[in-house]
Amino acid sequence: MKITGDSPPVLTALDRPNSYIGRSVPRPNLQRLTQGRGQYISDVTLPRMAHVAFVRSPHAHARIKSITAAATKKSLGVIAVVTGAELAKVMTPWVGVLTHLKGLKSAPQYPIAIERACWQGEAVCAVVARTRAEAEDGCELVDVKYEALPAVTDPETALDKKTPVIHSSLGDNLCFERKLDVGAVDKAFAESDAVVETTFMFGRHTGVCTEPRSVVADWNEGEQRMTVYHGTQAPHMMQNLFAKHLDLAEQQVRVLTKDVGGSFGIKVHTYADEMATVALSKLLKRPVKFVADRIESFVTDIHARDHRVKAKIGVNKDGTITAFEIDALTGIGPYSVYPRTSGIEANQVVNLVGGPYACANYRAQARVVFQNKNVMCQYRAVGHPIAVAVTEGLVELAAAKIGMDPLEIRRRNLIADDAYPCASASGLKFEKLSHHESLAHLDSMMNYAGLRAEQKKLRAQKIYRGIGFASFIEVTNPSAAFYGVGGAKISSQDGATVKLDAQGAIVVHSGVTEQGQGAEAVLAQCVASSFGVSIDKVRVVTGDTDNTPYGGGTWASRAAGIGGEAAWQAGKALRGNVLAVAASILQAKPEELDIRNGIVVDKANGTERLPLDELARIAYFRPDTLPPGFQAELMATRHYVPRAWPFAFTNGIQASYLEVDTDTGFVKLLKHWCVEDCGTIINPQLVDEQIRGGVVQGIGAALFEHCLYDDRGQMLNGNMADYLVPMAAEMPDIDCGHVVSPTADSELGAKGAGEAGTAGAPACVMNAINDALRPLGAKGLTDMPFTPDKILRALGKV
Amino acid sequence: MSELPLNLALDIALTVNGEQVRERVEARKTLVDFLRDDLGLTGSHVGCEHGVCGACTVRVDGEIVRGCLMLAVQCDGAMVETIEGLSDSGEIADLQLAFEQRNALQCGYCTPGMIAAAQDLLKRGGVPSRDEIRERLSGNYCRCTGYHAIIDAVESVAQARAGGKQ
Numbered sequence: 001m002k003i004t005g006d007s008p009p010v011l012t013a014l015d016r017p018n019s020y021i022g023r024s025v026p027r028p029n030l031q032r033l034t035q036g037r038g039q040y041i042s043d044v045t046l047p048r049m050a051h052v053a054f055v056r057s058p059h060a061h062a063r064i065k066s067i068t069a070a071a072t073k074k075s076l077g078v079i080a081v082v083t084g085a086e087l088a089k090v091m092t093p094w095v096g097v098l099t100h101l102k103g104l105k106s107a108p109q110y111p112i113a114i115e116r117a118c119w120q121g122e123a124v125c126a127v128v129a130r131t132r133a134e135a136e137d138g139c140e141l142v143d144v145k146y147e148a149l150p151a152v153t154d155p156e157t158a159l160d161k162k163t164p165v166i167h168s169s170l171g172d173n174l175c176f177e178r179k180l181d182v183g184a185v186d187k188a189f190a191e192s193d194a195v196v197e198t199t200f201m202f203g204r205h206t207g208v209c210t211e212p213r214s215v216v217a218d219w220n221e222g223e224q225r226m227t228v229y230h231g232t233q234a235p236h237m238m239q240n241l242f243a244k245h246l247d248l249a250e251q252q253v254r255v256l257t258k259d260v261g262g263s264f265g266i267k268v269h270t271y272a273d274e275m276a277t278v279a280l281s282k283l284l285k286r287p288v289k290f291v292a293d294r295i296e297s298f299v300t301d302i303h304a305r306d307h308r309v310k311a312k313i314g315v316n317k318d319g320t321i322t323a324f325e326i327d328a329l330t331g332i333g334p335y336s337v338y339p340r341t342s343g344i345e346a347n348q349v350v351n352l353v354g355g356p357y358a359c360a361n362y363r364a365q366a367r368v369v370f371q372n373k374n375v376m377c378q379y380r381a382v383g384h385p386i387a388v389a390v391t392e393g394l395v396e397l398a399a400a401k402i403g404m405d406p407l408e409i410r411r412r413n414l415i416a417d418d419a420y421p422c423a424s425a426s427g428l429k430f431e432k433l434s435h436h437e438s439l440a441h442l443d444s445m446m447n448y449a450g451l452r453a454e455q456k457k458l459r460a461q462k463i464y465r466g467i468g469f470a471s472f473i474e475v476t477n478p479s480a481a482f483y484g485v486g487g488a489k490i491s492s493q494d495g496a497t498v499k500l501d502a503q504g505a506i507v508v509h510s511g512v513t514e515q516g517q518g519a520e521a522v523l524a525q526c527v528a529s530s531f532g533v534s535i536d537k538v539r540v541v542t543g544d545t546d547n548t549p550y551g552g553g554t555w556a557s558r559a560a561g562i563g564g565e566a567a568w569q570a571g572k573a574l575r576g577n578v579l580a581v582a583a584s585i586l587q588a589k590p591e592e593l594d595i596r597n598g599i600v601v602d603k604a605n606g607t608e609r610l611p612l613d614e615l616a617r618i619a620y621f622r623p624d625t626l627p628p629g630f631q632a633e634l635m636a637t638r639h640y641v642p643r644a645w646p647f648a649f650t651n652g653i654q655a656s657y658l659e660v661d662t663d664t665g666f667v668k669l670l671k672h673w674c675v676e677d678c679g680t681i682i683n684p685q686l687v688d689e690q691i692r693g694g695v696v697q698g699i700g701a702a703l704f705e706h707c708l709y710d711d712r713g714q715m716l717n718g719n720m721a722d723y724l725v726p727m728a729a730e731m732p733d734i735d736c737g738h739v740v741s742p743t744a745d746s747e748l749g750a751k752g753a754g755e756a757g758t759a760g761a762p763a764c765v766m767n768a769i770n771d772a773l774r775p776l777g778a779k780g781l782t783d784m785p786f787t788p789d790k791i792l793r794a795l796g797k798v
Numbered sequence: 799m800s801e802l803p804l805n806l807a808l809d810i811a812l813t814v815n816g817e818q819v820r821e822r823v824e825a826r827k828t829l830v831d832f833l834r835d836d837l838g839l840t841g842s843h844v845g846c847e848h849g850v851c852g853a854c855t856v857r858v859d860g861e862i863v864r865g866c867l868m869l870a871v872q873c874d875g876a877m878v879e880t881i882e883g884l885s886d887s888g889e890i891a892d893l894q895l896a897f898e899q900r901n902a903l904q905c906g907y908c909t910p911g912m913i914a915a916a917q918d919l920l921k922r923g924g925v926p927s928r929d930e931i932r933e934r935l936s937g938n939y940c941r942c943t944g945y946h947a948i949i950d951a952v953e954s955v956a957q958a959r960a961g962g963k964q
Contacts, residue, residue: 026898033906034894034913036841036881043840076805131835133824137804210845210853210907210941261843261907262941294846516904516942689901689947696944720850720939728945729936733928757944 017596017606020525020535021748024685027521028540029514038259041214041231042291049216049287050079052277053135055125055142056296057117060151060372060713061166064115064144067125071141077134080284081142082126084112091279092245094270096336098486101343104176104368106336107167111276117146118166118334119374120714121299123273128280128288151372151713155308155331158369166334166370175336176343176368178350182425183361188323192314196397200390201783204306205705207379208725211261212292213301215274217281226253228278231260233268233513234553239545240489241270241339242278257543263515264380264697266301268555270338273300298718302337303707304345304379305784306330307386311353313394314361319404319412323361324354324425326390330368333375339488342376343368348383348475353391355424356435356471356651357413362425372713378555380694384474384759385701392470392763393782400774406469406767407448410439410653414471428473431644433651434677434739435471441737442469442653442675451657459775465659465670468767470760476557476678476752477648477743479641493641494558495549496567498527498574500634502620504598504612505537508570511551512563513543517754518686519559523567525682526748530571531578532595533612549637557752560682561648565746566640573636581619581632582610640746648743648751652676654695654760656768657732662776662795665788667703667769669730674760675737679751687753688736694757695734700726701758702765706785810874814839815883823870830854830865832873833880841881841910845939852938855911856880862918881910890917892955902951904942912938916952925956 015021032038057064069081093108113124127138150164157163158173165173189195216229226248232238235255243250260267277290292300307330314322328349332342346366354362399409414435415422423429442448448467455465483490497509508527514520520540528535542548549566552558575595582600583590586609594603600610618625619632626632642648657671674691681687704724708716717723742749762784769791770780778794792798804826811820814837821836828847833839833856845853847866854865857879884890893913896902903909912935919926919934926934931952932945940948 027901030898030901030903030906031894033903033909034897035885036839036910037885038906039840040843040907042844043834133804133826208939208941210851210905210939211843212845259907260905262905264941291844294848516906518901518904685901689904689943692944692946693904693942694944697941719848720846721848725939725941726944727936727939728932728949729929731932731945733949734944734946 016529016532018532018534019529021529021680021682022684024683025521025525025535027518028524029520040211040259040261041216041229042211044216044229044258046216046218046287049289050128050130050284051132051135052126052128052280052288052290053132053139054123054273055127055139055144057113057120057122057124059117059146059148060120060153061149062117062146063149064113064117064124065147066145068143072127072138075138075141077130078127078138079130080128081138082128082280082283084110084114084124087112087276087279088114090246090283091275094245094338096338096341098341098483098488100486101176101341101347104336104341104343105170106175107170109272109335109338111272111279119372121374123276126276126280128284153371153373153709153711153713155329155369155371158331158371166372173370174367175332175370176346178347178366180350180362180364180426185323185325185361185363188361189314192322193316194398194401195312195314196394196401197312198397198780198782200309200311200393202305202307202386203706203784204303205701205707206298206301206303207264207266209262209264209266212294212297213267213271213274214291215277216287216289217278218287219281219285221285224252226278226282228253228255229258230255231267232257233263233515233555234490235513235543235545236511236550237490237553245275246279246282255545257513260515265378265382265555269302269340269377271300294720295718298723299374299715302377302379303374304376305386305701306376307349309386309390311390311394313398315398315402317402319402319409321357321359321398321413324359324394325363326353328366331371331373332368333373334370335375337375337377339490340378340483344378345383349387351426351428352383352387352473355428355473356415358415359413360425373709380697381755381758384472384755385698385762388470388472388759389763389766393766396468396767396770397780407439407443410469410471411436414439428649429645430649431743432741433473433649434741435651437739438651438653438675438677441739442655442673445675445735445737446655446673463659464662464772464776465657466768466770466772468656468764468771469653470763470767471653472651472756472760474557474650474756474759475647476650477561477642478556478558479643479646481646482556491550491552493639494551494563494566495637495639496523496563496570497549497635497637498531498570500574500578500612500616502616504616506531506533508538508540508567509548510540510542510563510567511549511553512559513554515554517559517690518683519554519563521686522560522564522682526564526568527571530568531575533598537598549639557754561746561750561752562640562642564682564750565748566638568748569638569640570636573638577633577636578615582615584627584630585615585618586610642745644745648745650676650678650751650756652756652760654764656764658765658768658772660769660772660791665791667786669699669732672732672734674734674757675739676753676756677739677741678753679740679742680749681738681740682750690753691736691757692734694755695761696726696731698758698761699731699765701784702762703785808871810871812873812875813877815879825869825871827870828866829856829868829870829873832870833865839880839882843907843910852911852915853908855914855938857914862914881914884914884917892958893917896951896955900947900951902943902947908938908940912940912948920956920959925960928953
């Protein structure tokens with residue numbers, strides 16, 4: 001029986017009677033999902049609702065010479081055919097820049113292309129009809145005349161003089177550039193016993209949410225109000241953007257998220273087709289629905305990674321790492337994505353390389369260039385998988401070069417557990433990390449020595465197994481330093497409102513959102529604990545800008561650490577209010593009372609004094625019996641934003657054990673381990689499942705997932721049969737371990753855990769493959785994903 | 799052969815979750831679109847529309863099928879069971895409970911299809927190995943969980959059902 005039940009809480013400072021902090025309580029909203037009774041945006045239907053389908057450019061770069069839609073307009077069920085120029089009268093264009101990414105530039109992007117399409121898949125015309133099928137029939141009849149333009153597809157030549165400039169107004173194809181030079185890098189390399197250099201390649205891949213992007217927009221001309229049912233991670237951000245580009249007040253826009261079928265960072269951006277859907281609803285004065293089909297998803301959902309990183313490490317014979325140097329290049333499509341920009345991933349790579357190590361010499365260059373492919377932007381673990389693979393790939397190459405064990409070189413270089421607070425060479429500030437304790441935990445959890453012995457024994461039988469590691473740091477709980485300071489209206493603070501209902505139960509409204517990670521469970525745990533009721537008495541409401549406190553939503557591993565703290569504090573505040581009511585009823589002192597398991601008790605001895613349902617009855621229906629001048633306040637709101645640290649960094653280490661079939665090039669994953677430190681663990685089961693899910697997305701990047709393009713900018717595998725994602729049969733069991741270093745920035749001390757798995761998995765799978773093949777003299781594999789053909793090439797077999 | 803109109807419609811009669819249904823549907827309409835759009839059974843999900851992801855898995859005449867690879871008109875006379883029907887009958891109650899307790903779902907979009915596929919495996923009897931469970935669920939994509947928890951949940955139900963029979 002592998003199902004572990006709820007466990008009693010570990011005693012911490014957060015311990016209160018009937019505390020749920022640290023317990024694996026099941027999520028409150030699961031039954032509706034297992035019974036098929038959830039409501040995803042793709043399930044939403046409204047009266048008079050129309051459906052939109054888009055005619056999309058088959059060219060990577062083309063001038064739109066004409067659009068003829070006479071036949072479409074006569075087609076059964078068609079309500080409207082709308083071009084980019086027509087829609088531009090309803091909605092203004094946007095430019096994806098942030099002022100703190102100095103020099104970052106982009107061009108205005110419209111909901112539907114005007115005059116020119118800049119990637120294969122960009123919408124050039126909308127057809128609105130009674131059904132999606134009729135809208136697609138209509139699209140078939142739209143006659144678009146294109147003049148193909150040269151496509152810029154290779155980032156390596158994007159800045160060459162002879163390469164056409166995609167947006168002439170920008171002057172060149174450079175979106176963003178960052179340089180960093182810390183310490184004495186040249187001197188360090190010159191004085192090192194050994195220097196290892198290689199080039200890492202990271203294939204473009206994408207989130208492949210099982211529910212494609214979905215939106216239903218409902219402009220009510222009578223109310224002058226736009227209601228948008230939107231599968232998004234950030235409803236308040238989208239409220240702001242819909243209002244801004246439709247020239248409405250934010251009050252006129254309501255965004256509801258409902259159930260969201262996977263997001264992983266894919267659903268936190270502005271998509272032209274979704275903006276067009278909202279604009280079409282305004283134009284047509286009726287609800288309009290858009291659900292991307294899978295083919296559309298592959299060519300329009302943001303892609304990520306696509307980096308070439310030349311990298312170098314210096315090392316001494318005693319294992320001391322002397323310097324890191326990287327030169328990163330990435331092509332991000334024709335536009336920087338709004339409003340988070342497409343400069344963040346490369347910027348994160350610069351920030352994060354070398355991050356776990358005490359190495360003072362670091363030089364980095366990153367260039368972000370435009371190209372005529374689908375746009376790239378932030379996907380789960382933004383920049384981390386690249387930075388971790390570069391760093392950890394270099395560290396294991398250095399270890400091999402000097403003949404040192406890969407764990408030993410880490411022991412000699414990881415920042416010491418008693419060195420905090422401190423900063424990385426790139427300037428990241430660390431409050432408290434636990435690299436060494438995590439490594440020691442991993443070492444024993446996986447029985448490293450035993451695995452090495454097994455590996456050696458099997459090699460004699462020509463069975464090639466590898467062990468690879470990846471230490472990592474992860475950005476979580478972002479303050480305004482991430483986006484707010486750059487001018488984007490993306491809230492870093494979040495709020496929770498907690499109220500006592502008339503039967504003594506609790507309702508929580510929170511600004512963070514649920515995409516399946518378990519945010520609603522965590523919020524319920526926080527409030528149940530700090531207020532003092534059993535968790536079944538707590539109902540959580542998220543994803544509705546009309547009814548939840550203003551907040552940032554769910555991204556950058558912030559929901560538990562920030563939303564959870566706001567909920568914890570709101571629960572505490574309401575407890576204070578309720579105890580004031582109880583004290584006036586009981587003629588007691590509030591400080592001598594507490595709420596335990598839904599009953600007001602004497603704090604000292606737990607004697608039951610007043611059940612909450614009775615308190616609520618009096619406060620709501622017989623307030624006349626309360627003392628004159630006393631007003632019960634049975635609703636409390638608290639907000640929280642991290643202030644002491646720009647980010648709450650977490651850390652951890654992963655290991656992969658795998659076997660390479662040297663005849664076929666196939667990799668069989670045998671086992672995966674992850675030890676991580678996300679501070680206070682509110683719900684151990686949810687943390688472990690975030691880790692496991694994240695690891696598997698990282699494994700996808702290492703072995704399978706790749707958006708393949710030809711040199712004309714055509715995506716070659718934009719369907720689920722050709723674009724491979726991890727399936728159950730190929731995935732290993734994943735063991736999780738924890739070290740707990742709470743952040744002192746909040747009372748809860750919780751940091752984020754949503755991206756750690758994805759951050760480290762590609763690196764340790766890469767290192768394990770190279771470890772397996774090293775005795776065969778194989779060329780080091782650094783070009784993700786590591787498909788069988790690449791492995792056979794590295795072995796010299798093809 | 800002359801080209802048929804895109805919206806050619808046909809009458810079909812079938813049983814869906816035990817209820818008699820008679821509808822006129824376009825010949826081109828897939829079973830999953832029919833279930834969702836015409837009958838309001840939105841528990842069956844559309845993930846890829848080309849038979850790969852398994853989110854639309856439903857049971858037709860006792861066998862699991864991809865709702866996106868079967869046309870509604872092919873189900874004339876058939877007995878169709880969706881997650882709504884399987885839930886209400888209690889047939890999969892233990893699987894649902896195990897998925898909930900083990901957090902074997904996150905966003906839940908793949909879950910109805912995943913549970914239908916798991917039930918198809920388990921109703922054959924015996925206690926499949928973890929590898930066998932992984933193999934048999936490989937036609938159902940989950941992007942959230944990494945599968946480990948799903949395998950745990952299905953394995954625990956297989957063991958419990960086998961134990962119950964002894």
